[in-house]
Amino acid sequence: RARVVTVINQKGGVGKTTTVINIAAQLALRGHKVLVVDADSQGNCATGLGVDKSKVRATTRDLILNPETAVNARHATAVDGLHMVVGDRSLIGLEQEMLRQLGREHRLTEALEPLLQHYDIVLIDTPPSLGIVSVNALVASDGILIPVQTEYFALEGLAMLAGTIREVRGLLNPKLGVDGVMLTMHAPTLLNQQVASEVREAFPELIVEPAIRRNIRLAEAPSHGIPIHLHDPTSAGGQDYQAIATVLERRWGLV
Amino acid sequence: RARVVTVINQKGGVGKTTTVINIAAQLALRGHKVLVVDADSQGNCATGLGVDKSKVRATTRDLILNPETAVNARHATAVDGLHMVVGDRSLIGLEQEMLRQLGREHRLTEALEPLLQHYDIVLIDTPPSLGIVSVNALVASDGILIPVQTEYFALEGLAMLAGTIREVRGLLNPKLGVDGVMLTMHAPTLLNQQVASEVREAFPELIVEPAIRRNIRLAEAPSHGIPIHLHDPTSAGGQDYQAIATVLERRWGLV
Ligand SMILES: Nc1ncnc2c1ncn2[C@@H]1O[C@H](COP(=O)(O)OP(=O)(O)OP(=O)(O)O)[C@@H](O)[C@H]1O
Ligand SMILES: Nc1ncnc2c1ncn2[C@@H]1O[C@H](COP(=O)(O)OP(=O)(O)OP(=O)(O)O)[C@@H](O)[C@H]1O
Ligand SMILES: [Mg+2]
Ligand SMILES: [Mg+2]
Numbered sequence: 001r002a003r004v005v006t007v008i009n010q011k012g013g014v015g016k017t018t019t020v021i022n023i024a025a026q027l028a029l030r031g032h033k034v035l036v037v038d039a040d041s042q043g044n045c046a047t048g049l050g051v052d053k054s055k056v057r058a059t060t061r062d063l064i065l066n067p068e069t070a071v072n073a074r075h076a077t078a079v080d081g082l083h084m085v086v087g088d089r090s091l092i093g094l095e096q097e098m099l100r101q102l103g104r105e106h107r108l109t110e111a112l113e114p115l116l117q118h119y120d121i122v123l124i125d126t127p128p129s130l131g132i133v134s135v136n137a138l139v140a141s142d143g144i145l146i147p148v149q150t151e152y153f154a155l156e157g158l159a160m161l162a163g164t165i166r167e168v169r170g171l172l173n174p175k176l177g178v179d180g181v182m183l184t185m186h187a188p189t190l191l192n193q194q195v196a197s198e199v200r201e202a203f204p205e206l207i208v209e210p211a212i213r214r215n216i217r218l219a220e221a222p223s224h225g226i227p228i229h230l231h232d233p234t235s236a237g238g239q240d241y242q243a244i245a246t247v248l249e250r251r252w253g254l255v
Numbered sequence: 256r257a258r259v260v261t262v263i264n265q266k267g268g269v270g271k272t273t274t275v276i277n278i279a280a281q282l283a284l285r286g287h288k289v290l291v292v293d294a295d296s297q298g299n300c301a302t303g304l305g306v307d308k309s310k311v312r313a314t315t316r317d318l319i320l321n322p323e324t325a326v327n328a329r330h331a332t333a334v335d336g337l338h339m340v341v342g343d344r345s346l347i348g349l350e351q352e353m354l355r356q357l358g359r360e361h362r363l364t365e366a367l368e369p370l371l372q373h374y375d376i377v378l379i380d381t382p383p384s385l386g387i388v389s390v391n392a393l394v395a396s397d398g399i400l401i402p403v404q405t406e407y408f409a410l411e412g413l414a415m416l417a418g419t420i421r422e423v424r425g426l427l428n429p430k431l432g433v434d435g436v437m438l439t440m441h442a443p444t445l446l447n448q449q450v451a452s453e454v455r456e457a458f459p460e461l462i463v464e465p466a467i468r469r470n471i472r473l474a475e476a477p478s479h480g481i482p483i484h485l486h487d488p489t490s491a492g493g494q495d496y497q498a499i500a501t502v503l504e505r506r507w508g509l510v
Contacts, residue, residue: 011297012383013268017408041385042266042415044408089415092385096354128267128383130296130347152478153272153299160297160344189471191478216444223407223446 002035002119003252004112005179006137007145010164011157012128014149015184016040018218020125021048022237023145025227026245028082032120032254035074037063037112038087039137040127046086050078050225053088061090064136065097067111074115078226087125091133098132105172108136120254130164138168143179145248148199150183150192150211155199179251182244183211208247212240257290257374258507259367260434261392262400265419266412267383269404270439271295273473275380276303277492278400280482281500283337287375287509290329292318292367293342294392295382301341305333305480308343316345319353319391322366329370333481342380346388353387360427363391375509385419393423398434400503403454405438405447405466410454434506437499438466463502467495 007016020036028034038045039060046053058073063085074083098104112122124137138144146161148154169176181203183196200207212218215237221228228238249255262271275291283289293300294315301308313328318340329338353359367377379392393399401416403409424431436458438451455462467473470492476483483493504510 011267013266013404042408042412044411047408047411089418095350095386099351099354129386131350131384131386149268151474153297153302156299156302157297163344187471191471191475194478216442216446219406220446223449 002116002122003143004116004122004124004141005143005145005252006124006126006141007147008126008134008137008161009146009148009154009157010128010130010134010161011149011154014154015147015212017044017048017125019145019147019182019184020045020123022218022227022229022241023245023248024082024123025049025079025229026241027121027249027254028079029229030249031081033118034082035115035119035122036082036084037122037124038085039091039108039133040087040125041089041091042127043087043089044222045084045125047225048222048227049082049084051075051084051086053086056086059090060085060087061094063111064094064107067114070111070114078230095132104132105135105139109140112140121252130160135168135172138165138176139173141173141176143177145179146181147184148181149185150195150199152191152195155195178206180208180248181206182208185214186211187214208244210240210243212244213237257371257377258398259371259377259379259396260398260400260507261379261381261396262402263381263389263392263416264401264403264409264412265383265385265389265416266404266409269409270402270467272299272303272380274400274402274437274439275300275378277473277482277484277496278500278503279337279378280304280334280484281496282376282504282509283334284484285500285504286336288373289337290370290374290377291337291339292377292379293340294346294363294388295342295380296344296346297382298342298344299477300339300380302480303477303482304337304339306330306339306341308341311341314345315340315342316349318366319349319362325366325369333485350387359387360390360394364395367395376507385415390423390427393420393431394428396428396431398432400434401436402439403436404440405450405454407446407450410450433461435463435503436461437463440469441466442469463499465495465498467499468492470495
C-alpha cells in the first residue's frame with residue numbers, strides 16, 4: 001500500500017511542481033512504482049512529464065467527483081514506472097462546487113483508496129493556496145514535504161502553513177506528519193544564506209539536505225517535457241534532486 | 256477619480272507583489288497619490304512597505320464585507336503619499352463566505368468607490384489564483400498589468416489568464432482593459448531569452464519595456480520593509496522599475 005505525500009506551500013513559485021516532477025522521476029528510475037496526482041489547475045506536472053493534457057480521458061477533477069473513473073484517470077508519462085493523474089483548469093470551479101457537499105474534505109482520500117495498492121508512493125502537487133483542494137490533499141496524506149525558497153516572502157508564509165497543518169491534523173487527519181522541509185532555489189547570496197540559516201534553526205529535525213541550488217537547467221527541462229535526470233543529470237539541479245531523493249527514499253521506507 | 260489597476264497572474268512567484276510595491280512607490284515618489292490594496296491572504300505588500308500587519312484596525316476583508324469601514328482601512332506606509340489596505344489570512348475564509356452572496360463579484364467595486372476621489376491611482380495585488388477574490392479585483396478595475404516570468408511554466412499559464420479576462424470583460428466589467436504585459440526576473444540565459452521573444456511576439460502591442468532583470472537587491476528590499484528605490488535605487492532592479500514606472504505614468508495619464 002502506497003504512502004501518500006503532499007508537496008505544499010501556499011507561497012507561489014517556490015519549486016513545488018519542480019520538486020514533485022524530479023523526486024517522482026528519481027524514485028521511478030530506482031524501480032519504485034510512483035503515482036503523481038496534480039491537484040493544481042495550472043497543470044504544470046503534465047507539461048514537465050511530457051503528457052499532453054488535451055488528450056487525457058479523465059483528470060484530477062474527475063477523480064475527486066467520480067471516483068469510479070479512477071482507473072481511467074492514470075496516464076503514462078515520459079518516465080517508465082511513473083504514472084500521473086493530470087490537473088487542468090476544470091479544477092478552478094471545483095472549489096465552488098465542493099463547498100456545498102458533505103464530507104467534502106475527504107473526497108480525494110476516498111478516490112485514491114483503490115489506487116494505493118498499485119503503487120509504492122503517491123506524490124500530490126498542490127496549487128499556491130490553502131483552499132479546499134489543498135485541504136483534500138492534506139487529508140489524503142500520510143506525510144507532507146514543504147519546499148521553501150530561501151527568500152524573505154517565502155519565510156513569512158511558513159507560520160500560516162503551519163497553522164493550516166495543525167488544523168487539518170487536529171480535525172481531519174491525525175496521522176498527518178511532516179516528512180521534510182527542503183530549501184529550494186538556493187543561491188550563494190547573503191540573503192539566501194541568511195534565510196537558509198533561519199529555516200535550519202527553526203526546523204532542525206525536519207530539514208532535508210542538501211538545499212536545491214538555483215540552476216537554470218531545472219527551468220529548461222519542462223520546455224522539453226522531461227525531468228532533470230533526462231535533460232541534464234550531471235547539472236547542479238540534477239545532482240541535488242538525486243541527493244534529496246536518496247534521503248527521502250530512506251525516510252519513506254522504500255529501501 | 257483614481258484609475259484602478261489590478262496586477263494579476265495565477266502563476267505563483269512571478270513578481271506580482273514586487274511589481275505592486277515598486278511601481279506604487281515610484282509613483283508616490285513622483286508626487287502622485289497612490290493606494291495599494293492587498294487582496295492576497297499572504298499579505299506580502301505590508302511586509303514590503305514596512306506596515307506591521309498585527310497593528311492595523313481594518314483589512315481588505317473588512318473593506319469587502321463592511322465597506323462603511325473603508326475610511327479606517329487605509330494605512331500609512333514607509334513611503335510618503337502611499338497608503339495601503341492590508342491583506343491577511345482572514346482573506347482565506349472569504350472565498351467560502353462570498354460564494355453564497357448575491358452580487359458577490361461586485362463587492363470590492365462598491366467598497367472602493369468612496370476611496371477613489373482621494374487618489375490618482377489604486378494598485379491591487381492578487382493571490383496566485385483565479386478565484387472569487389481575484390475576480391472581485393478584475394471587476395473593480397479599469398485596467399490590468401500582467402507580470403510574466405520569462406520561464407516555461409509561466410508562459411503556459413497565459414492562455415488560462417486570457418480566458419478569465421475575456422469572461423470578466425464579457426459578463427461583469429466591459430471597461431476592463433489590459434494596460435500592459437511586463438517581463439520579470441529576466442536573466443541573460445537562452446531559456447529566458449526564448450520565452451521573452453515568444454511573449455513579445457504574442458503581445459507586441461501590450462508589452463511594457465524594459466524587462467525587469469533578475470536582481471537579488473529586489474529580493475533583499477522586503478527584508479528591510481522598504482521598496483527598491485529606498486534600498487538600492489541604482490541597482491539593476493531599481494533602474495528597471497524606475498524605467499517601467501515612467502512608461503506606465505504616461506500610459507495611465509498621470510503626467
Ligand atoms: N532550483 C531551481 N533553480 C532554478 N529554477 C527553478 C528551480 N526550481 C524551480 N525553478 C523554476 O522556477 C519556476 C517556479 O518553480 P515551480 O513552478 O516548480 O514552483 P511552484 O511552487 O510549483 O509554483 P506555483 O506556486 O505556481 O505552483 C519555474 O519556472 C521552475 O522551472
Ligand atoms: N526581478 C527580480 N529579481 C530577483 N528576485 C525577484 C525579482 N522580482 C521578485 N523577486 C523575488 O522573487 C520572489 C517572488 O516574487 P513575488 O513574491 O513578488 O511574486 P508573486 O507573484 O507576488 O508571488 P505569489 O504568487 O506568491 O504572490 C520574492 O522572493 C521576490 O523578492
Ligand atoms: Mg506548481
Ligand atoms: Mg504576491
